[in-house]
Amino acid sequence: MAYLSNTSVVVDAILTNTGRQLLSQNDGSFQITQFSLSDDEVDYTLYNPNHPSGSAFYGEAIQNMPIIQAFPQSQEIMKYKLITLPRGTAALPLISIGYSSITLAQGASISITPQTLNYLGATSTFEQDGYTATIGDVRVTAAFNGVGINTTNATALNATGTATVGTNVSKTVIGTTINITATTVNTLFGSNTTLYTTLTVVGNDSGARLFVPLQITKTSK
């Protein structure tokens, strides 16, 4: 009989760029209140349920993988969250916004109402806590906001202005509907006719994630 190990796993954390920004604001927004887990880097096709050595070795190719160090870009890490679902779930939640990509002309607007498929036994549902939407470069929009979730935190986040000072800055909003209006400013285009960025939508209850390319096309001279 061997002793059980009672040691916990200790890992060192780094601040993300968002964490540094909120810490520098010194307005109380840097307050850790919750955690989430992800399996970034893991490719489940390496999981082998037919491994000749048995079930203890199904995940052999994953468990031996060396992990890359953390990087501070909050948009590029914690992409694939682990989620809590009832045992026996055969299909995982999916986000649907009705578009596989979004193209807007300068000044044009679009309202997106995400739905979640395969969640809590429903074929399609709107998540109670809404959706978190993050645009990679907020400069390409004249307006980017979320509506429909009126919690204090969501209202505060949606009211937050984004001072870009000409730099590429992401913006995150919460809502059941996400409104986007493309920029009318020509300067950002330079000699290009299209601006590219991304929109990431995450279900606040399900943790399901959708990544959609977003293009703004230049119309004025």
Added chain:
Amino acid sequence: MSYTQLAPSDFVISSDSITAPAWSSNQPQLSTFYTASTVTSTTISQGAFYLNIYQLPYTTVGSAVQFSIAYGDIVGSGSQWYNNLVPGVSPSLTTYNQYSTLVYGPEISGSQGFNFGGAALNAPNIFAINVDRNRYKQSLLPGTFNISLTGPTGQVVTLCDDSNNTNTVNYLDCGRVFNLVSGSYGSAVNITPLSGIAPGYTASGSYGLFLPDIGTIILNPGALALTAASGGIGLTVDRANYGSGSYTLNASASYTSTNNTLLYQAISQSANFQLNSQETISSDYVFVRIPNAAYNYSSNPTFVTGSGTGAVLYSTMIYSPQTYITTVGLYNNNNQLLAVAKMSVPLVKDFTKEALIRVKLDW
């Protein structure tokens, strides 16, 4: 659900005291000393006030300032007056008053000056060894300071702080203060030199002050100037009044302090300067508790078949899913990712396993 609220009991704040050798590359003993190319200036500049000391030749990659030497004089002797119309006001006077204010505070320093416990209450001059901030980090560690000084004719004295001989720590305006005595590793020698006031002390009092909280060591030139029998090394500083009478220098005269170079040579010849730094690192520990029924499925795109239906990749994963935790994210109430930690190896999670991960945030 992909977020779990943390309870107040999940946060623990810890402060750990870290001590390490002060010098570059964690060398416990600094034995080589270099200065930048000779600084001779006919105008008021850095060289009139202090001399930077490096552990490697100045131009060598990795060379860094280890400490600085400055000379202060209560009547401005030993350096060129700023203006001959204002007698006695010179860089050495500025230095003396600067450290006097720093150590004793403005209430006392205006009239008193440095006191090393000798016959003369006001020591007329000082040497200051100012350790570079990157070297001492937060404070100097008492009991680790040892320095040997060699005089012009070869006399050597080894000095240390008296922290091991002190039951009650004394405080001045600069924080903790210890006397410098002849000895090693915080303990004075048992020998009282000729006319000395106590073992390890000279007739001029202590050899100086060890001020760990401001990373500074004050040396008493009066003690160093004594003969070997009296506990000194015969180090005689230049106390001429450059600016008056026969000492008046012309416009080409150097403002560079020769006294700083004098102490540099005394330190360099002995090749023994030991010092440890001390800092307190505050860490936040966040205990991430993962129950057996949580986080057993993944939004990873490879966890599903890719058919657009969300079906899990393998049928065995419907009732016995396995996930692999690689990353822990810490969020605020707005779901903004504030800090992130990576595991060293993927941590297997399924319905039969619970996990406790301790995340450490250093400040």
